[in-house]
Amino acid sequence: MKKRFINIYKEDKVSEIQRIIRNEKYILLPVKVIICIVAGLFLYFFEKEHGAEIIYRYQLGLYAVGNLMFVYLLLQIGQVKLNMTVVRISAYCLSLIDNLFLCYIVYLTGGIDSPMYWFYCAIMIRNAANFPAFWEQMVLNLTFVSFYIGVIFLSMGHFEFLNSELFLTRIIMLVLVSFCGWGVINLLRKMRQEQMEYDEVAMREEKFFSQEKLATELAHELKNPLGIINNAVFVLTKKLSDMKSEPLILRQLEIVKKEIGRSDKIITDLLGYARMRDGKIDEVDVGEILDNALVMVLELQPDHGSDIDIKKIYAKNMPGLWIDPGQLQQVFVNLLTNAVESLEDICRVIQLETQYDRDRKEIVIVIGDRGKGIEKDCQLKMFDSFFTTKKNGTGLGLSIAKSIVETYNGFISIDSERGMGTTLHIRFPVMISRAVQKMRAYHEI
Numbered sequence: 001m002k003k004r005f006i007n008i009y010k011e012d013k014v015s016e017i018q019r020i021i022r023n024e025k026y027i028l029l030p031v032k033v034i035i036c037i038v039a040g041l042f043l044y045f046f047e048k049e050h051g052a053e054i055i056y057r058y059q060l061g062l063y064a065v066g067n068l069m070f071v072y073l074l075l076q077i078g079q080v081k082l083n084m085t086v087v088r089i090s091a092y093c094l095s096l097i098d099n100l101f102l103c104y105i106v107y108l109t110g111g112i113d114s115p116m117y118w119f120y121c122a123i124m125i126r127n128a129a130n131f132p133a134f135w136e137q138m139v140l141n142l143t144f145v146s147f148y149i150g151v152i153f154l155s156m157g158h159f160e161f162l163n164s165e166l167f168l169t170r171i172i173m174l175v176l177v178s179f180c181g182w183g184v185i186n187l188l189r190k191m192r193q194e195q196m197e198y199d200e201v202a203m204r205e206e207k208f209f210s211q212e213k214l215a216t217e218l219a220h221e222l223k224n225p226l227g228i229i230n231n232a233v234f235v236l237t238k239k240l241s242d243m244k245s246e247p248l249i250l251r252q253l254e255i256v257k258k259e260i261g262r263s264d265k266i267i268t269d270l271l272g273y274a275r276m277r278d279g280k281i282d283e284v285d286v287g288e289i290l291d292n293a294l295v296m297v298l299e300l301q302p303d304h305g306s307d308i309d310i311k312k313i314y315a316k317n318m319p320g321l322w323i324d325p326g327q328l329q330q331v332f333v334n335l336l337t338n339a340v341e342s343l344e345d346i347c348r349v350i351q352l353e354t355q356y357d358r359d360r361k362e363i364v365i366v367i368g369d370r371g372k373g374i375e376k377d378c379q380l381k382m383f384d385s386f387f388t389t390k391k392n393g394t395g396l397g398l399s400i401a402k403s404i405v406e407t408y409n410g411f412i413s414i415d416s417e418r419g420m421g422t423t424l425h426i427r428f429p430v431m432i433s434r435a436v437q438k439m440r441a442y443h444e445i
Contacts, residue, residue: 013084020091020130024074028094028126036064059104066097091130092140098123099144103151111155112167120148121177128181132189141178145171200431204322204408205281222267230260283320284328286363286428287354293332294352297340308343313353319430321363327404334397335367335424342371342422351423361430368423374416408432 039060074090077083106114124141131137152161161167237253298305351368405412409432416422
């Protein structure tokens with residue numbers, strides 16, 4: 001059974017703020033401006049014909065001022081400072097003001113027979129768009145239904161309307177609109193999340209297969225000439241041995257053969273050729289892959305690394321990472337191999353840690369050792385190809401690891417002090433699709 005990871009595609013704070021502001025600023029604000037203008041013109045001509053009713057002006061003015069105040073809070077404080085509390089309170093209050101104003105209009109235009117009733121449906125759809133959570137939306141809508149019932153009572157002066165077929169039909173209509181609004185909005189959100197997941201997988205597969213194609217082509221172009229050279233050296237060595245030629249020539253041919261083998265190994269390591277041939281993008285548990293890599297590394301140590309103290313701190317409820325499992329394991333194997341080889345007899349400790357940075361939507365992996373550490377001038381070169389401090393090293397382990405990490409828009413850094421050990425930090429964004437990158441850029445601003 002595939003492990004279930006936490007949903008990283010849910011709407012975050014920035015997106016929720018943007019959605020509420022977009023609804024109120026670009027849809028509802030122009031509608032309210034039109035309503036105020038139409039109501040003002042109506043009052044003007046009504047007063048000319050029937051005389052002044054100043055209370056109507058006060059009520060319209062109060063509605064306009066209340067909207068201006070909370071729209072100002074919404075746009076200035078909420079949008080600029082990304083303050084979720086201000087945004088939500090402003091949106092609640094704007095919805096409440098609209099409801100009270102609508103109640104008053106219904107009262108003036110006939111109570112239960114008022115055609116303005118249908119605007120309640122529009123307000124409930126607005127609540128569904130601003131507050132998709134079931135309980136907060138239901139509390140708002142039930143409050144509005146209660147206000148509507150109260151207005152009908154005030155207009156009629158009794159509760160006999162409760163038995164009215166028209167009243168029951170309208171209440172049922174409001175309840176249905178409330179539930180349908182919640183269902184449709186959440187269906188759209190689910191479809192959006194699924195599309196984001198699809199885009200994420202497509203983006204990572206595109207990155208992986210472009211790297212795989214390049215690796216295959218380069219491996220073919222470089223390995224074939226090496227194979228031909230190796231065959232030629234074999235033939236020459238056999239012929240010269242039969243002819244009992246100068247030993248110096250045979251020794252030189254042995255050196256050439258040895259260097260051919262070394263070059264072949266460098267090409268294989270550099271391109272990750274064996275790992276990438278059958279690779280595929282899958283949602284993996286980073287901690288599980290890290291454990292598998294640790295077992296592989298310790299298997300090659302004396303007594304399977306029983307003298308090494310492994311300290312693990314794995315975060316719970318981590319999201320899955322869309323990546324080729326073989327490549328991720330190769331990264332960990334390379335880094336853990338370096339960590340184990342740097343250990344000295346005095347303190348043989350390896351530290352492994354996983355974290356989830358919710359603000360940046362990144363998975364963080366920490367691999368530390370208490371080995372001999374790395375000189376400052378060497379740290380800047382540790383990820384350079386062919387740079388190594390080992391006698392028989394190729395200088396490609398960290399370079400390959402860095403290349404794989406960066407393929408998935410990740411980042412790797414090193415922190416070391418001579419005699420104190422080394423710590424490597426690897427960061428993988430859990431989402432690298434273009435839309436999410438724009439969202440993160442907005443968040444950072």
